Amino acid sequence: MITVDEALAVISAACAPRGSEFVPLAESLGRVLARAVTSDVDWPPFDTSAMDGYGLRVEDLAGSAGSLAERTRPAAAGDAPGAPLSRGETVRVMTGAPLPEGADTVVPVEDSMPESGRVSFRATPSKGDHVRRRGESIAAGSELLPAGRRLDARGIALAALAGAEPVFVHRRPRVAVAVTGSELVPAERRPGPGQLRDSNGPMLLALCRSRGVPAASRLPVSDDENAVRALFAKAGDDEDVLVTSGGVSAGDFDLLPPAAERAGFEILFHGVAMRPGKPVVFARRGAALWFGLPGNPVSSAVCFRLFVRRALDALEGDASPGPRLLPARLGRAVSVRGKRETDRDAVLDRSGPETSIVPLEGRGSHDLGAHARADALLRIPAGVERLEEGDEVSYLALEG
């Protein structure tokens, strides 16, 4: 059986971006750049005032007993730069207004005393005060965002500044979700004897959508050879990734892996040394990818957050694909069952200087109640039998 890291490497190797497109910046939140964004302008684009005040040449103050002649026309944001500043002249400038050539300093309006065409100042400024120099933040031609960066609000602001409208991004992968199991009924039905409601289907769709990935729901599949065959016959027709739940462990009705192979899928892994989630399958047929997640709800969730998440990020060309593990201190000692790498539902406490994490007393991979109370998965490495309070550990945040 392979390890979680080995499984992630297999997924990364099998998943690359599948095309790119231009989208309006207004619709680009969460998309991954297919090409670097380079600025075609300096930022600031011209010397400008950071305050409402008076623009002046600081050396003129010495020669004029601190009083300067006020230019009649003030400079406002959006004005073209006025004529160069004459000797002994000052100009009223608003925040963001271009400074005329020669103005090297701005004195805030609060420190000014204008009187009949002349202005004197309460404070002695230093050269450069309250002036934003052209290009001091960004020089034209410099790369602002690399390809592979996922756009957030800050990235979108930079892209707009650089004129990257529309912006060139990788295509989003499309996902189809199918639940399998003859015991399942939809959420709106009351389960009969031996039945239970499908919670994985809605959960897996939500996990896709909270990443902005379009996901469609397939009809539920019963534990029946024909139904499973039909599922794989159509796999990849309308999606890049088929995600199923159930039917991948060693039970008599765990029909999916052999059916997938008969349908021409190459199994890239089946079984990962982890708890929960051990029976997980990853396979491919041509461009179609299939993740077979175990049916137990917490197993399904963990496998999605580790493996499907990696695939979706890699298919989108994300240069730092998930899952992202973060450090924390263990809030209390933990004993571990078995030797497999373990992801346990846990609660974070971020109120102290260091993040502290405490695992929940869940009852196992079916315990959706505990999973819903958790805000993190505590990662316990393979072979660890016990962790002590204060040990440095890592966790995956349960966002979305």
Ligand code: AMP
């Ligand atoms: P399986 O992986 O098919 O053996 O299923 C393992 C356990 O997960 C069984 O107890 C199933 O009833 C349960 N299960 C399977 N699919 C779902 C689902 N879609 N929603 C909730 N529980 C499920």
Ligand code: MG
């Ligand atoms: Mg089943």
